[in-house]
Amino acid sequence: MTYLAESWKRWLVWLVLVVVFAASCVFLSEWQFERRASRVAEIELVQQNFDKPAVVIGSVDLTSKEAKWTPVRVVGEYLNESQVLVRNRPRSGQPGFETVVPFRTADGQIFAVSRGWLPTGNLQDSPDVLPLPSEKTQEIVARLVPGDRQLDRGAPEGQVASMNLAEIASETGLEINQQWYLRLASEQEPAEQAVKLLKPTTDEGNHLSYAIQWLIFGALAFVALVFTVRKEYDFFRSKNDPTYVPKVRKKTRAESDQELEDSVA
Numbered sequence: 391m392t393y394l395a396e397s398w399k400r401w402l403v404w405l406v407l408v409v410v411f412a413a414s415c416v417f418l419s420e421w422q423f424e425r426r427a428s429r430v431a432e433i434e435l436v437q438q439n440f441d442k443p444a445v446v447i448g449s450v451d452l453t454s455k456e457a458k459w460t461p462v463r464v465v466g467e468y469l470n471e472s473q474v475l476v477r478n479r480p481r482s483g484q485p486g487f488e489t490v491v492p493f494r495t496a497d498g499q500i501f502a503v504s505r506g507w508l509p510t511g512n513l514q515d516s517p518d519v520l521p522l523p524s525e526k527t528q529e530i531v532a533r534l535v536p537g538d539r540q541l542d543r544g545a546p547e548g549q550v551a552s553m554n555l556a557e558i559a560s561e562t563g564l565e566i567n568q569q570w571y572l573r574l575a576s577e578q579e580p581a582e583q584a585v586k587l588l589k590p591t592t593d594e595g596n597h598l599s600y601a602i603q604w605l606i607f608g609a610l611a612f613v614a615l616v617f618t619v620r621k622e623y624d625f626f627r628s629k630n631d632p633t634y635v636p637k638v639r640k641k642t643r644a645e646s647d648q649e650l651e652d653s654v655a
Contacts, residue, residue: 401619408611415608419601426597433592435459440589444531444575447495452569457534459590461575465529466495468503470522472562475508475549481585485510487517488553489584492564493530493572502558502571503532506584516549524579532572 435458444461451457469492476488486509493503508517537555550557559566573587 397622401615404615408615411611412608415604415611419604419608422597422601422604426594426601429594429597432590433594436590436592440533450534452534455536457570458536460534461531462534462572463529463531464493464495464501464572465527466493467527468493468523468525469500469562469564470525472564473520473522473548474558474561475516475520476504476553477545477549477551479507481507481509481588487549488587489517489520490550490553490558490571491523492562492566496527499567500564501567502537502553502555503530504535504553504571504573504587506574506586508584515546521582521584523577523581523583526579528578530572530577531575533575534570535573536569537571 435456439457439459439461442461444463447462447464450460450462472492474490476490479486479488486507489505489508490502491505492500494500505521505523508520510516511518537558538552540554540557541551543551545551548561550561553571555566555568555571558571559568574583577583
């Protein structure tokens with residue numbers, strides 16, 4: 391019986407498995423490429439909008455996703471009685487909160503304004519101090535940011551699990567704008583303020599290298615299959631044909647030099 395007649399069914403199964411594995415690698419690679427594309431688009435928005443001069447909010451198309459990080463000037467007043475804290479907002483490895491105070495504009499809209507970061511208190515699961523802004527009518531400069539997705543977990547009264555605008559609206563009982571919240575940059579009436587939030591990072595991460603690695607893994611699976619088939623074929627021929635001599639891989643220059651060094655040592 392020839393080697394092919396004896397083993398083709400088994401190797402067909404292995405081929406199918408390798409194809410499935412390689413297809414999975416391609417899928418995971420595409421997923422990483424998509425994540426990188428999304429991250430690059432986010433970085434471009436930061437670079438394009440973050441440091442632009444502030445404009446009147448009425449001049450911005452609030453229906454466009456391209457408005458993210460655009461600095462806007464807004465006139466109105468803070469609603470301090472409706473302050474909420476956003477949980478689980480670490481900064482430099484330290485646990486803390488983001489303090490949010492609703493802001494009613496001159497035309498009656500209400501935006502959630504993130505005024506910065508506060509560390510967790512020493513004796514309780516909340517900040518030791520809750521600074522509040524002036525309630526006088528004033529102009530603030532802030533950047534447009536979309537809300538977070540809602541998390542499947544609760545929070546104590548006066549707090550929310552994430553910067554989800556529907557959750558903030560429910561907690562405050564106010565008709566909070568559901569498209570954007572405002573990340574504070576400056577305000578006209580000086581007030582004690584939380585620690586300013588950092589500028590978003592423009593590091594695109596490791597998505598590209600991960601995508602390439604998955605493609606390499608898929609290709610290596612076929613290489614490993616061919617190598618294994620060849621080794622088994624050599625064993626089969628050597629066992630059944632005494633005159634058969636398997637091909638020996640030619641040593642590289644580095645391997646020959648290393649053997650020479652080892653023999654001298």
